[in-house]
Amino acid sequence: MVSCQQLDESVAAQNKEAPLALTWTAVQYTASPPSDVVLGHIEEATNSKLSIIWVADAMKEDKLNIALASDALTKIVTIQDIRNSAFLSAVRAGTFWEIGPYLSQFSNLNAMDKTILQNTSIDNKIYGIYRERDLSRQGIIYRKDWLDQLKLETPTDLESLYKVMEAFTKNDPDGNGLNDTYGLTDRNDLKFGAFQTLASYFGTPNEWGWMGGKLQPAFMFSAYKDTMKFMRELYEGKLMNEQFAVTSKQQQWEEFTEGRAGVYIGNMDDGRNLFKTLIQSNPKAEIDLLNRINGPDGKPHVWSQAGHNGIFVFPKSQVKSEAELLRILAFFNRLADPELIYMLNYGVEGIHYKLENGDMVELLSNESERWEQEVRPLISLMGVRALAIRPQGDPLREKSDRLTEDNRSFLVINPAASLDSPTANERGGELNIIIQNATNSFILGLLDEQGFDKEVERWKQLGGDQIIQEFNEGYAGRS
Template identity: 45%
Template sequence: MKKKSKFPKVIAVSLLVSSQLLLAACSEKSNNSSNESSSGTYDPNSHLEVSWTAMLHTPSPPTDVVLDKIEEATNTTIKFNWVPDASKEERITAALASGELSDIVSLTMLRNSSVRQSLKSGMFWDVSKYLDEYENLKQIPEEVRTAASIDGSLYGVPFQKNLGRSGLILRKDWLDNLGLEPPTNLEELYEVARAFTEDDPDGNGKDDTTGFIDRSELRYGSFKTLSSYHGAPNGWAVDENGKFTPEFETEAYLETMKYSRKLYENGYLAKDFAVTAKSDQQEKFAQGKAGIYTGMVDIKNLKVMAEGVQDQMELIPINKIAGPDGEHRIWSENSGVGGLLAFPKSEVKDEAELKRILQFIDNLIDKEVYMLMTGGIEGTHYELGENGEFNILDDAQWQKDVQPLSSSRPSEVTHELVDADPKKQLANELIRENDKFAVLDPTVPLDSQTANERGTELEKIIIDATFKFIMGEIDEAGFQKEVDKWKKSGGDDMAKEYEEAYKAAK
């Protein structure tokens, strides 16, 4: 094992290097693609000093309170380099370009062109042959490994998540105030959005509420979920002949745009959605400015944020909105893969060190450490009821000490907790139920050189066009013009490459 100098536990990432250096950096790492030691012998109980570039989904990094316990349980000293989720694309791209990386890098944007190129370049270790040596890692299902692989190589430990985590959260107290039942189909959902906007659901006599509160993302805002309800494919559709069609060339996608445009034109979708960040979206919902939110996983956080502001708030999660054909569907994010815990060869020099770090990742999935990263310290941050119900004791303290760590858990599916909050527990159960009708993206395990090189810029063409259509800035002809631009700019090449990869994998 290499010796590393002692370092502080938590620092912020500051990466300002131009992404133009990416290809040169990738080439340099590729030249070091064979760094294995002859034996790979390591001591699984040795003390490990490890640096980790991880995503930060909260305003501030965690305190050392729980981190100390994690280090004690795993016999490690951890230096977290936190990357705010809002700037992850810029920061991670710059880090990959500069080669300034940590021992562990959380790569959550597997469809990002720069990330994809870096993975294929040989910059990171292929861990395929090592996982079965570890008690927890060997439990990762084969389909998850396949979905996280590129050309049969697995360049990191997959973050394991449920197949379909999306769904809706509605203000149940507003439904009750207006005498409405929870919606079960698209027509009823539209009516709820109208009533939440026009019928004074909070009873304050003011015109100050709307239906959908949304944010500047197609994928994680309302649109992707609504497109699932309409029956659109998840990313791409593939027919029996192996022909690939992008989702935005389907009738269901067009119908989703029309549905969203009608919401927007009537004020049932927040007018500023295209410039609203996730944190602002959540804050506005917690302040009582809207009654429909996309993302069942956030139900507890929204309730906590509303304390002292909207104490009367009662929420209900909904995972089933029937489409025009009466069927239930929900899109699956990367087939249950939330990204990779990747190990750069520039930092992890040999097989022995890699194996010790994999042991650390394996330890993070142990129930003891999982509970530390999920709940914190029992008796201080959480308690378990007589029937094992999980209950956070002090939300404010939990948010400071624990919540920032929870997004770095290698697995969200290995252990199941019964949440003491019945609405959060219901949301958890509905997310698991989504597995039954989750719609997978057929391109997740496939490779396309065009997608690797230009996928992000091509995607932006469609994102911008979809937003413009929803906001009435272009019509169907204008949208088709942008689709044609996408095709000529590499979209057609991408489709052909996916078709070839699909046939080769058969």
């Protein structure tokens, strides 16, 4: 961490120069853009003058394509989909600065996570500052009061997890004498619902894995089928919601918060909001979080996301010299200092939050509306983040953060995350539907193993074989 003295010296050096004028295209996820309250403090701390063009989330890809075609770019451009074909073409045409060779000059940027950098690379080169997100918040949220009522131990492996879900279904965990509960609530999302997390517990690769010296899609591995069989057992035993394949996330939440289901597999951060809703109707309810489930090999595994929500890139047509690029990188390096990370997350101390014991933050409840208007939209401007403080008084949030950090010790990385396949870009969505439907049909008992294999062959014939070839060629080309 940079010392206060170093920060003071850095700021003093910056202030000898004229403020850095920056135009910035940013994504607006909120109803309205932020006021200048926090932005003014950021400008002062970074010796900059920001002119931000806020683009509505729903319009971002169209705006990007138009800007690329007309060369109407800003000095900083937010790219959320780094596999956007127009963006990739522009990168390969030399439109944007390659920044990888410069990162070692900046302490915070040099410390960026190597896995995330690789995931954002294009042709094995770094063109942007990543917009950091957690690599994996996946885990299990469960009714601790039900577990205690049935005198069960916290599950540690797939067998004990199954037994807990079975007991939650058959042994009246809420004690009302009715057969009105079940184990798992799931939804129509194989990735962010239960399936992919369970698949990682079984040892399935993350999207792509190595088989016979080649990259192959995860659904070609035996562990993927083991996961389907596990979920089929849950379904046939009525240990999960029967309508999972057409259940929305909101409906899934209601199954849990209304006391019908006792296990939710997904983002552990959902636990605090599930709990807040649950205790409105059942004040005595308790929930807990779990992230380590040992697989058949006796070890925990959890799939990793890419660790980013896009990148910030710098067009050569707007950033005309290496010297200007270095000043912009210094700006992002400064944004990654703790005091500015706090500002982008929580606002201004004394206005939006207060510190407790120097290392925890408490949002000022009477300023929550102001925080929504002035601070929340600023998440769009955050690149590298390494928060040292979190809202206090929220045990589930604190535990979720601890377990998320623990997940980093047994992540399953997607080896194809930074690879490009023209066929996948063009037809990947429709091809994925074949596998999604086949997976759900197997779980529902509508397909047997042979039928699933036929659907995989259909996927291969309609373009899947080409995707496999392109990913393997891309991997070989970057080695």
